[in-house]
Amino acid sequence: MRELSGLYALWLREFIVFTRERSRIASALFTPLLWLFIFGTALKTKVTVTGAGAGMDYRLFIFPGILCMVVLFTSLFFGVYIVWDRKIDFLKEVMVAPLRRTTIFMGKVLGGMTDSIIESVVILGMGIFLGVSYTLSSLATAYVFIILLAVGMVSLGLIIGSRMESPEGFGMVVSFVAFPMFFLSGALYQVEDLPPWLTFLVYLDPVTYAVDGIRGALLGIGRFPLALDFALLLLYAAAMVVAGSYSFRRMKV
Amino acid sequence: MRETIRIEDLRKVYEGGIKAVDGVSLEIGRGEVFGLLGPNGAGKTTLLHMLATLIRPTSGSAWVNGYHIVREAHKVRQSIGIVFQDPSSDDLLTGYENMKLHALMYGVPRDVLEDRISRLLRLVEMEERAHDLVRHYSGGMRRRLELARGLLHSPRVLFLDEPTLGLDPGSREHVWGYIQDLVKERDLSIIITTHYMEEAERLCDRVAIIDMGRIVALDTPAKLKERVGGEVLKLKIRNPRLDRLKKGYIKKVETKGDYLYLTVEDAGKHLQEILAEVGEVESVELRTPTLNDVFLHYTGREIREGPPEGGYGTRIIRARAGR
Ligand SMILES: Nc1ncnc2c1ncn2[C@@H]1O[C@H](COP(=O)(O)OP(=O)(O)O)[C@@H](O)[C@H]1O
Ligand SMILES: [Mg+2]
Numbered sequence: 001m002r003e004l005s006g007l008y009a010l011w012l013r014e015f016i017v018f019t020r021e022r023s024r025i026a027s028a029l030f031t032p033l034l035w036l037f038i039f040g041t042a043l044k045t046k047v048t049v050t051g052a053g054a055g056m057d058y059r060l061f062i063f064p065g066i067l068c069m070v071v072l073f074t075s076l077f078f079g080v081y082i083v084w085d086r087k088i089d090f091l092k093e094v095m096v097a098p099l100r101r102t103t104i105f106m107g108k109v110l111g112g113m114t115d116s117i118i119e120s121v122v123i124l125g126m127g128i129f130l131g132v133s134y135t136l137s138s139l140a141t142a143y144v145f146i147i148l149l150a151v152g153m154v155s156l157g158l159i160i161g162s163r164m165e166s167p168e169g170f171g172m173v174v175s176f177v178a179f180p181m182f183f184l185s186g187a188l189y190q191v192e193d194l195p196p197w198l199t200f201l202v203y204l205d206p207v208t209y210a211v212d213g214i215r216g217a218l219l220g221i222g223r224f225p226l227a228l229d230f231a232l233l234l235l236y237a238a239a240m241v242v243a244g245s246y247s248f249r250r251m252k253v
Numbered sequence: 254m255r256e257t258i259r260i261e262d263l264r265k266v267y268e269g270g271i272k273a274v275d276g277v278s279l280e281i282g283r284g285e286v287f288g289l290l291g292p293n294g295a296g297k298t299t300l301l302h303m304l305a306t307l308i309r310p311t312s313g314s315a316w317v318n319g320y321h322i323v324r325e326a327h328k329v330r331q332s333i334g335i336v337f338q339d340p341s342s343d344d345l346l347t348g349y350e351n352m353k354l355h356a357l358m359y360g361v362p363r364d365v366l367e368d369r370i371s372r373l374l375r376l377v378e379m380e381e382r383a384h385d386l387v388r389h390y391s392g393g394m395r396r397r398l399e400l401a402r403g404l405l406h407s408p409r410v411l412f413l414d415e416p417t418l419g420l421d422p423g424s425r426e427h428v429w430g431y432i433q434d435l436v437k438e439r440d441l442s443i444i445i446t447t448h449y450m451e452e453a454e455r456l457c458d459r460v461a462i463i464d465m466g467r468i469v470a471l472d473t474p475a476k477l478k479e480r481v482g483g484e485v486l487k488l489k490i491r492n493p494r495l496d497r498l499k500k501g502y503i504k505k506v507e508t509k510g511d512y513l514y515l516t517v518e519d520a521g522k523h524l525q526e527i528l529a530e531v532g533e534v535e536s537v538e539l540r541t542p543t544l545n546d547v548f549l550h551y552t553g554r555e556i557r558e559g560p561p562e563g564g565y566g567t568r569i570i571r572a573r574a575g576r
Contacts, residue, residue: 002358002359002360005358005360006357006358006360008357009354009357010354010358013343013346013350016345016346017343017345017346020345021345088340088341088343088344089337089340089341090341090342090343092307092337093337093341093342093355094358095307096305096306096307096330096333096335097330097355097358097359098327098328098330098331098358098360099358100327253307
């Protein structure tokens with residue numbers, strides 16, 4: 001019971017801070033606009049989508065990828081807030097509370113997940129202008145993937161953050177992880193266009209399965225079966241949650 | 254009476270080999286206000302954090318409220334409150350929100366929660382600013398908020414790490430007042446760390462002097478000072494009648510120019526008598542031994558004085574730059 005109200009408290013704090021720092025939302029939504037409407041428009045006539053989605057507008061094709069990009073970056077960089085908590089010593093207040101370390105970790109994960117969900121609502125709204133037609137079930141499926149991706153990536157960000165002293169250091173390390181994950185995921189291109197040795201790396205990237213799953217759900221042009229995308233992403237998220245709980249147990253305040 | 258805290262040969266060696274706490278053994282009684290007095294870097298915070306389960310001891314054992322600090326860390330956490338040396342509230346939240354989150358994390362029952370929050374905010378005279386962001390509080394206000402927060406879940410032991418470090422004299426007086434009220438009203442043991450002799454004297458039943466991770470003396474503040482040699486009375490006087498000062502409670506007489514220095518036991522009690530006997534006095538100054546005097550007496554060294562790090566002034570400024 002206390003664990004539950006503690007979890008609620010930790011989530012609530014993240015949520016209040018998120019709503020108080022509106023600039024966070026604005027900056028998170030600015031980049032995808034650039035990608036979709038400048039980059040996408042520029043390349044639209046140069047790139048032809050082949051295969052299942054042959055002839056599709058390039059902007060529509062990258063739309064699930066851009067959605068995943070927002071979730072990926074917001075979630076991964078959310079880990080910086082554990083570094084901040086340590087810096088402002090709020091972490092001491094939390095770690096001295098009679099709560100399980102797993103609860104403390106999950107409170108943070110829920111907080112980061114909420115940020116990602118709110119931002120993805122806005123991105124999905126932009127999709128209407130690109131001509132994405134939603135159904136209840138396509139939206140629900142997309143959200144399953146968004147949530148799994150968010151949980152996995154917030155966890156990874158927190159694992160990195162739990163070991164870092166400075167926000168700057170955190171930013172550098174996470175950039176090293178975030179950009180390869182994004183560019184390897186097939187968010188902007190068709191994986192068939194890559195040489196085989198790169199394809200191997202693409203398959204190792206969990207974001208690949210989120211992009212593919214959401215593409216399948218919203219545009220009907222998934223490369224893998226939805227169930228496979230789902231299973232692999234679930235596995236990744238679960239592994240990250242376990243690793244994250246463990247790293248919070250060993251974390252210094 | 255079972256003790257509230259029992260410490261047995263507790264040690265903490267940080268990476269790099271710094272022996273921050275080097276074999277401390279102590280017992281602290283129920284309802285006692287206990288002081289850990291020592292200079293910067295003596296190991297006070299490290300000792301407190303070990304008792305509060307935030308740092309794992311290198312060796313030794315300790316029990317808080319009967320629970321072992323490593324094996325039963327969860328139960329220890331449930332039964333203690335702590336106000337850290339550096340501010341630890343979220344400055345993007347209001348004072349009230351910080352209180353509420355704390356109450357939820359400690360499982361304070363919903364039906365008493367609001368009532369308790371407002372009662373404690375009133376106690377530290379913060380109810381009017383409760384809905385302002387902590388970011389806009391002064392160091393003293395923040396300290397008061399965190400003191401109230403530490404009491405929210407009715408702990409049986411309260412740790413206060415340098416409760417007035419970095420506060421101006423007015424705020425310091427305030428905080429001392431609240432602590433003294435707490436002692437009167439509640440069945441609460443309080444452990445205070447400080448490097449102000451005056452603070453230890455005002456608040457504590459017993460004081461341990463700690464230096465380089467070891468306890469070098471432990472007694473009531475009065476006894477500690479007595480062992481140093483009592484208080485020094487500084488009198489400005491032209492022609493002191495020294496012959497009349499041959500009394501048992503006057504330990505030492507020294508003259509420097511127009512000034513007469515008397516080392517006196519229990520000076521407050523004998524002041525009248527001395528003034529009546531010694532002659533025409535122009536001014537009087539009573540100097541109580543400082544931590545420096547006490548420290549010098551027990552260790553033979555002066556305190557390495559440096560500006561205290563952290564506290565509620567500098568820390569807030571540092572934390573604000575960013576986020
Ligand atoms: N995390 C740490 N790592 C290494 N050394 C530390 C750490 N924290 C404190 N110390 C060192 O341990 C000693 C005791 O510090 P501390 O417990 O903060 O003393 P105090 O609270 O009495 O000022 C100091 O020499 C300090 O530099
Ligand atoms: Mg300290």
